[in-house]
Amino acid sequence: MLPRKVPSRRPGWRRRLGLRAGRLALTVLSLAATPAAADETIVLAALPAPAEIGSEALTARMRIRGRVLGTARSAVDATLDTDRRMMEAARDRFAAARRTLRTFDGAGYAGRNVVPFDLEGTAGLEAGTWRSDGRFFGQSGSFDGRRRRLVLGSFDVEKAPSGRLEARVEVRTLRERMHSETLMLGYYLGAEIARDRSGGGDPEAAHRIGAAFGTYAVRSLGDALYLDGYVSFGIDRAFGRHAARDLDFEGAHSMPRATVGGTLSGFVGTGGLRLRPRLSLAYGQAAPRRTRMWHDGRRAFSLGDGRAATLALALSPDLDIALDTRPVEEARAVLSVSPRLECREAREIETVSRCARSAEIGLERRFPDAARRLGVTLGLGRQARETRARISVRYEHAF
16 A cells, blocks of 8 residues: 555634525634644555565555555545435434424415525635535425425545645435325435545546435434434446556556445433434445556556445434523524544455544524524544644524
8 A cells, every 4th residue: 555644733724605595604713633743644554575575566566456445445435424414414304394294284485495505615724735625505395395306515625735636526416205204215316526636746646436326214213213324336437547666557447336324313302401312323335346557558467356445333412502591493592512422444455443532512692683693613523643623603694
């Protein structure tokens, strides 16, 4: 596996500007972390010495195989994160649709289930590295809320001073339907484009395009208990330029991938106190196949089939406290406490397991005109030997 450069985390400022279905949101983020001793840490894979291998071609195969599997695992992790956000939003829509169906009397605003366009993103400069990420969303639905058509997507771009570039864009179109008051089913079609380019004169680069199909379900097990799950299948086509032993290689391969996951979530509390525990389990894998490498326009060698996988387990009990006498949904001020524990087991050439702990404390002020909101969030997370802190100030104004 090729050396991987892990940039050190340094304090920096980021600004977020979002347009959310008639709302303008501005967020200023301050990110901090435990300082690193140097500008970067070099992580080397355990490879045999060239004398033990006896062939430069074999050394090149091992290094390129490690890079291909590393790219495959990154694709799996990105898909799992997108699946998690998609299912969180689906649960919220399901709960809102249940409330609507219980009280639906045929009256109301005709466009209440229509969101023309919703965009939220961040952009910032940290330690010389430019980062930008965000999400976009659109929805049209029936008047009673039983059927919906949605388009959602995400983007992520990161560019370092050395010239290293990582970019990814994913779009999904969803169709979902309330089959009953206790069951919602949906499916989606998705497309993804990703690019990874090394900097500093390094010729290595990777490009990936893919398509996916998935289906999901959300079911109510009671008034305060939900169960949801999803499964997806996709196929990617990847192209890469690799360097090994002072030789440049170009290659291409296909990569089937699949993800599956589920979440058990609850709702406990009345009045000014609300507890929302969530337990989720997800698994994803990608299998690069038929990787063929060329050098100077001639076939050099082929890599055998491989597999990269990630298993993730997360526990997140969120607590909301109203700071006045109203219920949480109607309170003018709400205090939120959100601890989170996530453990992942990742497999490339070898298997690595690690857990990350994080917590957020937030305070939101809702103004009486219901058009303005002001929120402050303090976050703290720790993984391995790295600790990260975050302060977020958010203001929303409806127009």
